[in-house]
Amino acid sequence: MMIIGLTICRISDVLLCNVTDRVSFWFVVTDSSQNMTTVPGSVVEAAIRMNRNRINSAFLLSDKTLQFLKITSTLSPPVEPSTPVWLIVFGVVLCLIVAGIVFLVVAGIQQRKKKNKESTERENLEEKGEVTVTVENGIPCEALDLKAGHINGVFAADDERFTSL
Amino acid sequence: MLIAEGMPLLYLELAVGQRMRRGSIGAWKIISPYLCGVGVASVVVSFFLSMYYNVINAWAFWYLFHSFQDPLPWATCPLNSNRTGYEEECEKTSSTQYFWYRQTLNISPSLEASGNVQWEQALCLTLAWLVVYLCILRGTESTGKVVYVTASLPYCVLIIYLIRGLTLHGAVNGLVYMFTPKLEQLSNPKTWISAATQIFFSLGLGFGSLIAFASYNEPTNNCERHAIIVSLINSTTSIFASIVTFSIYGFKATFNYESCINKVILLLLNAFDLEEGSLTADNLNEMKDYLMATHPQEYAQLSPQLKNCSLEAELDTAVQGTGLAFIVYSEAIKNMEVPQLYSVLYFVMLLMLGIGSMLGNTAAILTPLTDSRVIATRFPKEVISGVVCFINCVIGLIFTMEAGNYWFDIFNDYAATLSLLLIVLVETIAVCYIYGIRRFEKDLYTMIGRKPNWYWKIMWAFASPLLIISLFIFYLTDYILTGTLQYQAWDATQGQLVTKDYPSYALAVIGLLVAASTMCIPLGALVTFIRKRLKRERVSTVA
Numbered sequence: 280m281m282i283i284g285l286t287i288c289r290i291s292d293v294l295l296c297n298v299t300d301r302v303s304f305w306f307v308v309t310d311s312s313q314n315m316t317t318v319p320g321s322v323v324e325a326a327i328r329m330n331r332n333r334i335n336s337a338f339l340l341s342d343k344t345l346q347f348l349k350i351t352s353t354l355s356p357p358v359e360p361s362t363p364v365w366l367i368v369f370g371v372v373l374c375l376i377v378a379g380i381v382f383l384v385v386a387g388i389q390q391r392k393k394k395n396k397e398s399t400e401r402e403n404l405e406e407k408g409e410v411t412v413t414v415e416n417g418i419p420c421e422a423l424d425l426k427a428g429h430i431n432g433v434f435a436a437d438d439e440r441f442t443s444l
Numbered sequence: 445m446l447i448a449e450g451m452p453l454l455y456l457e458l459a460v461g462q463r464m465r466r467g468s469i470g471a472w473k474i475i476s477p478y479l480c481g482v483g484v485a486s487v488v489v490s491f492f493l494s495m496y497y498n499v500i501n502a503w504a505f506w507y508l509f510h511s512f513q514d515p516l517p518w519a520t521c522p523l524n525s526n527r528t529g530y531e532e533e534c535e536k537t538s539s540t541q542y543f544w545y546r547q548t549l550n551i552s553p554s555l556e557a558s559g560n561v562q563w564e565q566a567l568c569l570t571l572a573w574l575v576v577y578l579c580i581l582r583g584t585e586s587t588g589k590v591v592y593v594t595a596s597l598p599y600c601v602l603i604i605y606l607i608r609g610l611t612l613h614g615a616v617n618g619l620v621y622m623f624t625p626k627l628e629q630l631s632n633p634k635t636w637i638s639a640a641t642q643i644f645f646s647l648g649l650g651f652g653s654l655i656a657f658a659s660y661n662e663p664t665n666n667c668e669r670h671a672i673i674v675s676l677i678n679s680t681t682s683i684f685a686s687i688v689t690f691s692i693y694g695f696k697a698t699f700n701y702e703s704c705i706n707k708v709i710l711l712l713l714n715a716f717d718l719e720e721g722s723l724t725a726d727n728l729n730e731m732k733d734y735l736m737a738t739h740p741q742e743y744a745q746l747s748p749q750l751k752n753c754s755l756e757a758e759l760d761t762a763v764q765g766t767g768l769a770f771i772v773y774s775e776a777i778k779n780m781e782v783p784q785l786y787s788v789l790y791f792v793m794l795l796m797l798g799i800g801s802m803l804g805n806t807a808a809i810l811t812p813l814t815d816s817r818v819i820a821t822r823f824p825k826e827v828i829s830g831v832v833c834f835i836n837c838v839i840g841l842i843f844t845m846e847a848g849n850y851w852f853d854i855f856n857d858y859a860a861t862l863s864l865l866l867i868v869l870v871e872t873i874a875v876c877y878i879y880g881i882r883r884f885e886k887d888l889y890t891m892i893g894r895k896p897n898w899y900w901k902i903m904w905a906f907a908s909p910l911l912i913i914s915l916f917i918f919y920l921t922d923y924i925l926t927g928t929l930q931y932q933a934w935d936a937t938q939g940q941l942v943t944k945d946y947p948s949y950a951l952a953v954i955g956l957l958v959a960a961s962t963m964c965i966p967l968g969a970l971v972t973f974i975r976k977r978l979k980r981e982r983v984s985t986v987a
Contacts, residue, residue, distance in 0.1 A: 299717035351528045365509035369567065372505075376574045383581050384826055391824070 324350055446679050449911050450643040452903035453868060455671035455896075456875060457649060461658025462667050463887050467811030468652030471659070472871075475879045477976075481968020482870050483812065486652030488961045489863050490808040493651070494836050496855040497805065498576065499843040501798040502568035503770060504791050506548055509568075511787035518543035519778040536939025540775040548770075551934045552846040555950055559846025566844045573837040576802045580810065580829050587803050594800040599681075601793035602688055608786065609691035618694020621759045622686065637918055640911065641861070646678060650864040650871070653804040656811035666892050668900075696776040697758035704753035715746050766852075769794060806832065850931060854946075858954045862919060863961035869912045870965055876905045929954065 292309045308318045327334065327347055335345055464471035469483030510517050521534035521542060529535070534542040545551050552559045579590045609615055629635050648654055658667065702725070709723045716735060723731050732750075736743045777787050806829070813828055814820045820828075843852045875884055881904065885895050923929075929951065932941040946954070 300719040300722070301713060301717040302720060303717060364513050365506070368509040368512055369505075369571065372509075373571055373574070376571065376578055379578050380574065380581065383578070387582065387824075387826055 446643055446675060448903065448907055449640060450647050450649075450678075451671060451675045452900055452908050453649050453872065454647050454654070454675050455668055455900065456872065456904060457654040458658045458661075458667040458671050459884070459888055459891070460871075460875065461655035462661045462663065462665060463891060464655075465659045465663070466655075467659060467815045468655045468808065469812040470815050471655050472874070475874055477972050478969040479870070479874050479878070479965075480972060481965040482867060482874065483652065484968055485863065485867050485961045485964035486650060486655075487809055487812055488964055489860055489867065490651050490653065490805050491836075492855060492859040492957060492961070494802065494805040494809065495839050496843060496852055496859070497798070498572045498802055498836065498840055499565075499569060499848070499852055500766065500769075501572035501575070501795060501802065502565060502844070503548060503766075504794045504798055505568040505571055506565065507770065507774065508788065508791035508795065511784055511791060514784060516774075516778050516783050516787060517547070518774050519783070533936050533939055538775065540771050540778065541939075543774070544771050545934045546936075549849050550846050551849055553935060554933050554944055555847050555850040555931070556947055557847060561841055562844050562846070562848075565848075566841055569840050569844055570837060572799075573833050573840070575799060576806060577829060577833045579799065579803055580806050580833075581826055587807060591800060591803065594796040594803070597796045598793045601789050602685060604789060605688045605692070605786075606684070608780070609688050609695070612691065612695040612780070614695045614698025615691035616694065617698050617755060618690040618692070618759065619687070621694065622690040633918075637915060640915055644864065644868070645860070646682065647675060648804060650868040651805065651808050652812075653808035656807050657804070659811065663891060664893075668888075668892060668896070692773065692776045693759065696772060696779070697755060699776075699779050700758050701753055701755045704751060708750055708753065711746065711749060715742060850933065850950075853931060854950060854954055855957070859957045859961075862916070862958050865912055865916050865919075866962050866965070869909060869916070872904060872909050872912070876909075881905060 292311050293306055294309065295304050295306055308323055309315050310318050327350055331342070335341055338345055460471055460475070464474045466474065467483070468486040469480060472479040472481075472483040518540045521530035521539045523529070524531045531542070533546060537545075548565075550559070550562055580587055644650070661667070705725050705728060709725075709728065712718065712723055712731070712735065713720065716739065773790060774787070777783050777790060780786050809832060810829060813832075814825060823831075842848060843855075845851075875881070881901060885901075889895050929946050930943050931946060933944045934940075935942045
């Protein structure tokens with residue numbers, strides 16, 4: 280039984296013609312209640328458009344495998360969430376990175392304050408002559424650790440290090 | 445190429461950095477005061493590179509953030525306004541290309557039509573620069589720890605992709621294609637030129653980053669062994685990555701070939717009302733001949749739509765650069781199972797690699813800045829790094845405009861190529877002939893305890909300079925022969941790339957880019973010469 284518009288027809292009202300090798304067929308739908316006249320094409324088209332899903336599932340097919348010529352299927356739009364997904368992920372990553380930067384900057388400032396306090400303490404102690412700081416040619420040994428040392432002029436063999444002009 | 449060019453030059457740069465214990469400007473000043481221009485040129489090139497390179501990271505972030513959807517946004521075309529079909533531009537080209545050119549870049553039809561700044565890309569670029577700032581904040585010592593992650597994670601992802609790639613249908617086609625030597629390509633000198641240039645850039649010679657990193661090494665560090673190991677690992681990784689790439693390539697080519705065949709089959713089935721299953725991939729050719737013989741008229745009507753599908757043609761569509769990374773790979777990923785997982789993995793790997801490169805670049809810029817006492821005493825490290833990142837970010841907004849990708853291509857092709865060749869050439873000649881190869885030998889002896897053997901000396905003194913000079917000559921003659929420079933512009937109406945000429949101001953920018961870095965070398969020598977002259981005059985007048 281098929282329902283087209285408000286008229287109910289029986290399967291014997293569907294007549295086939297022009298059958299080919301391919302599983303395809305032309306069909307017309309007659310209206311038995313009105314003396315075997317065919318239902319106009321536009322009405323059939325409209326009905327198929329509305330009930331496409333039901334027809335497809337009756338044949339266990341989809342829009343891609345069951346094609347009605349001249350009836351283009353309305354494609355379903357992709358699901359779009361209210362906030363774009365990428366903004367959410369972006370926000371999460373941004374917060375993490377900014378938190379990391381703030382943490383490192385603050386830690387650096389605190390470290391520098393501590394170092395300044397230590398060096399002023401040590402200067403006070405040095406003035407009192409209580410702490411011996413190992414110095415090498417006037418430079419405290421800790422400063423020499425910065426980049427594994429500077430070039431010590433005493434040991435460079437005269438001017439050989441520097442290319443003469 | 446690796447043996448003749450890569451290893452000796454890498455060893456040279458590492459040794460120079462380790463011995464002089466300064467960033468690139470200071471190191472070359474020590475070798476000869478006239479060569480301070482070389483260091484400055486390296487810094488300028490690194491500066492240009494960092495300007496445009498982070499845009500790639502911004503794109504990787506964009507794709508990464510969009511990978512958390514089902515289905516992936518580049519898997520299907522968006523619908524047109526009355527929902528009866530797909531958007532026109534997307535129909536003409538593939539959905540991945542549409543996603544890249546329209547939804548990511550929103551590219552304009554030509555360089556002149558600049559368009560607006562794309563706020564989404566600008567956001568991603570800002571994020572990319574914040575990430576770089578986070579990693580270099582504490583200076584190169586902390587960068588070393590970050591690099592543990594950014595260097596090892598890509599290997600893990602590559603292994604996962606290797607396993608996935610080799611089990612894909614059609615991967616074998618790609619691998620066979622990769623390993624069959626194409627003799628006509630090998631005899632083409634352009635192939636060897638590209639190989640030489642590639643070794644250059646993949647090892648990062650001439651940017652100053654190697655010297656900068658080596659200056660933080662212990663003075664007794666065995667840089668000879670490191671140079672050999674690094675260059676070997678670099679090449680092995682390249683081969684490994686290309687196996688992965690080609691297996692994925694083979695999958696994509698096979699997939700496209702099979703869809704093409706299926707489309708042809710469907711077209712023929714529809715046109716001639718044949719039974720389903722009568723046309724398969726195997727009997728397609730015979731059936732086509734049969735149909736052409738039995739129904740010549742309808743077949744002739746249909747033949748413009750029947751494409752000749754060929755696997756070789758699909759495999760030959762070789763792409764490189766940003767096209768490979770973003771278009772081809774995303775196309776291959778969308779056809780795998782659980783594409784979101786592979787997509788996330790891939791773009792995280794791309795990000796790690798990109799950020800690793802950025803760290804090297806920014807280290808090359810920051811080390812000379814922090815070495816110079818003028819700047820380093822007044823501002824702390826964090827402020828200097830912050831200012832550099834901020835300036836680069838603002839300039840980088842140019843690349844987020846609609847025509848930004850064309851400017852990106854300009855920078856990509858011209859900012860580094862010629863300048864680096866010149867810089868490395870001057871470096872080699874300087875160390876061998878100006879500083880003296882015997883003095884260099886002695887320095888190496890004091891550092892690692894043995895003198896370099898004859899192989900290294902011949903490479904440094906003769907082979908590498910000759911190779912670089914020939915590369916240089918090749919590029920110049922190529923430019924002179926082709927005349928004007930052209931670029932590929934995206935034509936939305938046709939859905940493909942078209943070639944256009946650069947406008948004059950773009951050519952001026954190209955010239956400026958090349959000149960800015962190469963002119964530093966002679967300018968530096970000139971400035972030093974003038975300064976010495978003035979000092980000598982002052983001394984002589986005093987005396």
